[in-house]
Amino acid sequence: MSLEGEFQKVEEKLFQNRYLVDSGQPHILVAPHEKPSKNLLAMTHLCPAGCYSQAESGQVELTADGCLECGTCRVLCEESGDITWNYPRGGYGILFKFG
């Protein structure tokens, strides 16, 4: 990760976007776990919006506010039960200005 400083932070990229956040109603939930599965752990680098991070205690946590609703985590982690994935309520979530 020595190159980290040379790249734009994902949060800065998301800052350009338009969202209508459904406060207190995250549409993706991570199931409680001791140790994350391989795929769940992979989401910490794979999520294009950087929504997944690993806590110091080892568990994978999620902040879904910046979610781009691509569905990558659903493809990798829904079937195993690592996460539950729903759309945000109609009208909420990412609102692409250009798409």
Next chain:
Amino acid sequence: MIDEKFDAIVIGAGMAGNAAAYTMASRGLKVLQLERGEYPGSKNVQGGILYADMLEKIVPDFRDEAPLERRLIEQRFWFMTDKAHTGMHYRSDEFNEERPNRYTIIRSQFDRWFARQAQSKGAILLCETTAIELIRDAYGKVVGVRTDRSGGPIHADVVVLAEGVNGLLGTRSELRPRPSAAHVALAVKEMHFLPPEVIEARFNLKGDEGAVIEAAGTISEGMAGMGFIYTNKESISIGIGCLVSDFAESETSPAKLLDIFKKHPSVAPLIAGSEVKEYAAHLIPEGGYKAVPQLFGDGWVICGDAGQLNNAVHREGSNLAMTSGRLAGEAIFQIKSRRETMNKANLSLYKKMLDDSFVLKDLKKYKDMPELLHTQAQNLFLTYPQLVSKAMENFLRVDGKPKIDKEKDTFRNFRKARGFGLIGDAFRIARAWR
């Protein structure tokens, strides 16, 4: 909430959904279209290129009104290494024809226009409405949907699932499987704004002419993937996508991959000084013919990305989506005209029409390609681009070394690559292409 019964409910207002809604509404069917976004296009992402022929078959005079960016007159394919690219360009004034063949578009604008066309024909569009459940009768036939709005179920003779690659309804209702990681690519994209004249100068364009660059090579770090650069009127769409299964095995992040692509010495000058106004991510169905699920049943059909109807080899998707939506609409209209029921046997007409069209013929032609790109990714995206680049540099650099020795060097490099399976790969690609 809605008591009346519809001839058809269309889930989604993207390319496939709008095409289906327009086709049915313009033939007098009572159509309800549901869209979970605030407006059509607010959840949709594409590069994106519009293929005129397929839209002409739906809205013949679309050029008069549709929000089009630039007509494409030039296509560049770049084979990339870290410092170089070897390119193949095709540019022709023939593409400056009266009815141009391809345009760049911006989806949130285009989808709003397309949905309005369907509405002008009588389709009813409900935005901010997510279909959450299919309603079935005692025999299991789909007869409507339940939404996240208050009110009871909405009934229709048939439900057209044009809900996109990540649609939940079809999967939850067990009509189609959740896409597997090897059958979808994750693409990220940024919109870079620049004055039109700057774009025209940098890409050698005049007026509304446009150019496309598609790039493969070391930029995907050995994963099966591609980068793209599309010129819009006042912006450049730049993005990169790789198979999710490859991403999962790698350590890299898509955002970082995009930044590396943007910093490539061949790319950076094209977007220098631009203002970024959006960052998007989306899945692209890449499973090809073998990943296409069952597309029809009692009271339902599946169109577009939801049905994996995407030609990854030619980077075509929206045209397959539009055509599948149109054919579904035509099939439903035919069945309705005969006053027959929307059961599985009758709706098989849709599949037959798809089989007879370019949609499934093209996907069938390349049915072995997705697997090949996946298994040979290291060679195709890392080893060979470097080999070609080295050969080109060796050919062009004038350094006093006798040409005969240079040729020997290049020949030796290619012979070494035979160890990686160069000839076998060439043969496999030729066979998958046939």
